[in-house]
Amino acid sequence: MPQVLGWNDFVDTEAQEEYRRLHLLERIFDPFTFRNLDRFGLRTGSRCLEVGAGAGSVARHLAELAGPEQVTATDVSLAFLTPLTELGIQVRQHDVTTDGPPGEFDLIHARFVLDHLRDREAVLARMASWLRPGGWLFIESASTLPELSSRQATRRSMETLSRVMTEQVGTHTTWARQLPLPLERAGLLDCDTEGQMLPARGGSPLASWLKATTKLVEAHAVDTGLITRHELEEAYELYESPDFLDYSWLTIAAWGRRP
Numbered sequence: 001m002p003q004v005l006g007w008n009d010f011v012d013t014e015a016q017e018e019y020r021r022l023h024l025l026e027r028i029f030d031p032f033t034f035r036n037l038d039r040f041g042l043r044t045g046s047r048c049l050e051v052g053a054g055a056g057s058v059a060r061h062l063a064e065l066a067g068p069e070q071v072t073a074t075d076v077s078l079a080f081l082t083p084l085t086e087l088g089i090q091v092r093q094h095d096v097t098t099d100g101p102p103g104e105f106d107l108i109h110a111r112f113v114l115d116h117l118r119d120r121e122a123v124l125a126r127m128a129s130w131l132r133p134g135g136w137l138f139i140e141s142a143s144t145l146p147e148l149s150s151r152q153a154t155r156r157s158m159e160t161l162s163r164v165m166t167e168q169v170g171t172h173t174t175w176a177r178q179l180p181l182p183l184e185r186a187g188l189l190d191c192d193t194e195g196q197m198l199p200a201r202g203g204s205p206l207a208s209w210l211k212a213t214t215k216l217v218e219a220h221a222v223d224t225g226l227i228t229r230h231e232l233e234e235a236y237e238l239y240e241s242p243d244f245l246d247y248s249w250l251t252i253a254a255w256g257r258r259p
């Protein structure tokens with residue numbers, strides 16, 4: 001049984017390359033996140049928590065909606081979050097799996113965080129317990145769909161990405177497809193979901209991000225014989241070619257309200 005490292009021992013969370021990858025992620029996925037945030041009636045004074053805030057764009061957006069002093073942004077790594085403190089946002093180093101409540105909130109959001117945590121449903125219940133009565137938990141998780149990939153090389157590279165993330169990080173690459181059931185199990189009301197599947201056209205931000213994310217697992221995947229360097233190079237070329245089009249990354253936004 002391979003050893004599971006967890007996200008922060010697997011990814012260099014302080015590297016400039018990781019900053020660029022997170023920044024690209026924000027560019028691709030923020031519009032969907034921001035549209036869904038409109039559901040929750042946030043206004044000046046709403047208390048908001050952004051869990052696993054990454055490079056901070058969602059916390060910044062919450063600050064515009066609710067006021068910076070109402071927003072807490074947490075992460076195990078604060079490498080890219082210190083600029084938020086200048087805006088008046090509270091930034092806290094905090095492990096969502098073990099640390100105590102960072103407060104009580106009207107909205108708690110986490111994007112692409114629970115997927116990587118082994119005890120994701122227990123963590124979801126922890127977050128739900130930090131909500132004020134009537135407050136909303138809004139999570140976003142992803143499912144890889146290599147079987148839908150249009151080309152053999154990209155199918156193989158995405159299968160490899162999913163497998164290494166599962167074995168090394170503890171990621172669940174299809175848990176998102178159970179949503180909203182885990183939110184209902186946590187006792188939340190009015191649970192619902194919406195999915196988004198963007199085209200990964202060669203050269204697009206999504207294709208570039210899939211390539212950058214595959215690069216995280218490249219050394220391990222090649223060294224352990226899961227895929228050849230030649231196959232990966234073929235997938236990388238497709239991710240850069242304007243003739244290539246793929247639908248293989250599903251994002252599910254899911255929410256529920258504390259009674």
Ligand SMILES: C[S@@+](CC[C@H](N)C(=O)[O-])C[C@H]1O[C@@H](n2cnc3c(N)ncnc32)[C@H](O)[C@@H]1O
Nearest residue numbers: 007052053054075076077095096097111112113
């Ligand atoms: C894939 S990144 C997503 C970043 C950000 N949520 C976004 O979507 O832009 C996952 C983030 O979760 C953070 N993270 C991982 N494990 C965590 C934990 N146990 N507690 C809090 N944050 C964690 C990582 O440091 C990283 O910033």
